[in-house]
Amino acid sequence: MEIPDVLKIGRRYYQAPKKLLEIKEKVTSRDVYSIGVPLGEEKNDFQPSPALLDLLAKNSIKKAYINKKGSWLFLCRRDIFEESIVSTTVKEGLVLVQNEYDENLGFGELKQVHGRAFIKILLDRGDYLRREN
Secondary structure (H helix, E strand, C coil): CCCCCEEEECCEEEECCHHHHHHHHHHCCCCCCCCCEEEEEECCCEEECHHHHHHHHHHCCCEEEECHHHHHHHHCCCCEEHHHEEEECCCCEEEEEECCCCCEEEEEEEEEECCEEEEEEEEEHHHHHHHHC
């Protein structure tokens, strides 16, 4: 999947349509800190934003669906065990973690240990909220 209109400002990436950039040029000629939809940031590795995960979730088939209890635990930065996993589209690997309403909660790594599935959390929406406070 290719995301159109990606702009890099420093270490951060944004989706900024040309029309928005034209408006910015009319308003100010100075550099901006951010513009458009935040997609993520380069640190040691790339840290996607919740907005990017939402975009990916619309087109990805690599998903794991979890129940209500699992959703709460996932947002509290807890790994998800088999009893909270409703269904998956893959056996192992990176997955977008979705709640029962197909809303993206973050992403993790689906693993099989002793024949039991679990999701190792990599990024959750709660993390994004914790960093913003």
